[in-house]
Each structure stands twice: as C-alpha cells, then as structure tokens.
Amino acid sequence: MTSISPPVADIPVRATSGVSVVPSPDSVVHLNEVTVRRGSTVLLDRVSVDIRSRERWVVLGPNGAGKTTLLQIAAAQMHPTSGRAHVLGARLGAVDLSQVRPLIGISSAALAARVPSGETVLNVVVSAGYGVIGRWREDYEELDFARARELLAAMGIERFADRMYGTLSEGERKRTLAARALMTDPELLLLDEPAAGLDLGGREDLLRRLDVLALDPASPATILVTHHVEEIPIAFTHLLLLREGRVVAAGPLANVLNQGNLSTTFGMELQLDTRDGRYFAHAR
Numbered sequence: 001m002t003s004i005s006p007p008v009a010d011i012p013v014r015a016t017s018g019v020s021v022v023p024s025p026d027s028v029v030h031l032n033e034v035t036v037r038r039g040s041t042v043l044l045d046r047v048s049v050d051i052r053s054r055e056r057w058v059v060l061g062p063n064g065a066g067k068t069t070l071l072q073i074a075a076a077q078m079h080p081t082s083g084r085a086h087v088l089g090a091r092l093g094a095v096d097l098s099q100v101r102p103l104i105g106i107s108s109a110a111l112a113a114r115v116p117s118g119e120t121v122l123n124v125v126v127s128a129g130y131g132v133i134g135r136w137r138e139d140y141e142e143l144d145f146a147r148a149r150e151l152l153a154a155m156g157i158e159r160f161a162d163r164m165y166g167t168l169s170e171g172e173r174k175r176t177l178a179a180r181a182l183m184t185d186p187e188l189l190l191l192d193e194p195a196a197g198l199d200l201g202g203r204e205d206l207l208r209r210l211d212v213l214a215l216d217p218a219s220p221a222t223i224l225v226t227h228h229v230e231e232i233p234i235a236f237t238h239l240l241l242l243r244e245g246r247v248v249a250a251g252p253l254a255n256v257l258n259q260g261n262l263s264t265t266f267g268m269e270l271q272l273d274t275r276d277g278r279y280f281a282h283a284r
C-alpha cells in the first residue's frame with residue numbers, strides 16, 4: 001500500500017524577485033522564475049509576476065520580447081521549461097488543465113487566423129461556450145444567443161451579428177473576438193494586441209470599451225499585450241515591461257511606467273509624456 005503524504009501547507013514565502021514562491025488565494029496568474037527555452041533560444045528568462053483577481057495588467061515590450069510566450073503560459077497553453085507557473089490555482093505541468101482552460105477568455109492573432117471566414121459573427125461569439133470556433137452541431141439556448149448579442153452590443157458591433165466574419169474590417173474582427181473572449185464569463189481575460197491594425201477612431205473606441213470593462217468589478221482579471229504606450233487603457237492598473245525575455249520592471253502602472261524604464265525596455269532614449277491618464281512616447 002502506498003501512503004500519500006498530506007500536502008505541505010502553501011505558506012507564501014517571498015522569493016528574491018519579490019514574488020512569493022506559492023500563489024496567494026486571489027492569484028490568477030502566478031509565475032515564479034519561469035523560463036521558456038526552445039533549443040538554444042531563451043524566450044522567457046526567469047520571469048516572476050503575481051497577477052491578482054482585481055488587477056488589469058498591460059504587458060509592454062518590443063517585437064520578440066516574449067510577450068506572446070508569456071500570454072501562452074497565462075493561457076495554460078504552454079508549460080515553462082523551468083520555474084513554477086500557476087494559472088487560476090492550477091500548477092502547469094502538475095495537473096490536468098482541461099478544467100482551467102474554459103475559464104480563460106482569449107483574443108489573439110492565432111485565434112483570429114482559425115476563424116472560418118464564412119461563419120456569422122453571432123456564431124463566432126456563441127460557439128466559445130463549447131470551446132469551438134464557429135457552429136457545428138452544438139445546441140445553444142436562447143439565453144446563449146442573448147448573451148452573445150449583449151456582448152456584441154457592449155463592443156458596439158451588434159448590427160453585424162448576422163454578417164459573415166470574413167466580411168468584417170480588422171477593427172470589427174478584433175471587437176468580435178473580444179466579445180467571444182467574454183462569452184464564457186471567464187475568470188481571466190487575455191488580449192493579445194487588441195488594437196493592432198485599428199485606425200485612430202477604432203483604437204480610441206476600443207480603449208474606451210476596455211476602460212468600461214476594466215472598471216466593472218465583475219470583470220475578470222485581464223492581461224493586455226501591446227507594443228505602444230498609447231494603447232494602455234486609462235483604467236488598467238499594472239504594467240509588466242519585457243525585453244529579450246526578461247522583466248525590466250513590473251508592478252502598479254504609475255510606479256513602473258517612467259522614461260527610464262521605457263527607454264531600457266525599447267533600447268533607445270524615449271521621451272514619455274502623460275495627459276489625462278494617457279501615455280505618449282517618441283524618440284528623444
């Protein structure tokens with residue numbers, strides 16, 4: 001007979017990075033010294049961050065910094081090569097993640113590429129309930145469609161509900177995927193470059209909608225990836241700056257976002273301006 005030892009109590013111990021070794025009860029994404037390696041390439045290098053349920057995080061960094069890799073870990077779609085990653089309390093690599101993934105809403109370019117262009121916008125959103133993209137033979141309730149329409153309305157695109165996804169503009173597609181990401185009422189929302197490819201009006205409109213979402217206490221913890229400080233929604237609370245797979249700085253947005261940290265992150269002298277809670281940057 002094999003005896004099973006009782007679990008060791010999860011007592012938070014501060015690690016050298018300032019992030020506790022084990023997640024606290026309200027940790028949604030908890031990374032401790034997470035490294036991701038592919039061959040000789042280090043995609044993430046000892047990344048530690050603790051994201052709590054009420055927080056709205058921006059991950060900012062240049063091309064190739066490791067932002068999408070970080071988001072894949074947060075989405076429980078990739079395991080670290082070393083280090084410990086917990087998502088919604090589940091330790092990646094140690095437990096079956098099929099229970100966790102439905103609790104995560106994601107909008108990304110990889111997902112966008114998989115949406116059938118002939119599917120209607122309403123079906124793209126409602127089919128998130130089954131974790132599929134587009135309808136097949138699943139049964140949906142009227143309630144599901146009502147919820148999908150409500151989310152499309154929140155994103156300002158309810159009028160496109162019956163249009164084919166393939167006929168939408170880039171901005172309309174982004175908003176469709178954001179609505180889809182919220183369809184399952186997730187506990188964690190991941191938005192990979194939601195404003196990429198949008199025109200100025202489209203970007204500003206999306207930022208306003210993300211602010212409304214971020215300010216709603218019922219909204220899930222959110223991680224938004226971007227390259228541009230101009231795309232940081234005012235209501236977001238925390239920032240992680242990433243360069244070459246390493247954390248430059250992470251924490252409350254107002255403490256982390258300054259000219260020095262931004263210049264280090266992008267490897268050039270940058271001027272950072274702020275107005276009405278928004279940020280603007282250009283080369284000095």
Ligand SMILES: Nc1ncnc2c1ncn2[C@@H]1O[C@H](COP(=O)(O)OP(=O)(O)OP(=O)(O)O)[C@@H](O)[C@H]1O
Binds near residue numbers: 039062227
């Ligand atoms: N399988 C792989 N093998 C080797 N290198 C990889 C692999 N996957 C990703 N990389 C590299 O890891 C680095 C980080 O990639 P990642 O997509 O996470 O960056 P990113 O910050 O999201 O970039 P971008 O802003 O351009 O989308 C990049 O330099 C990429 O080329």
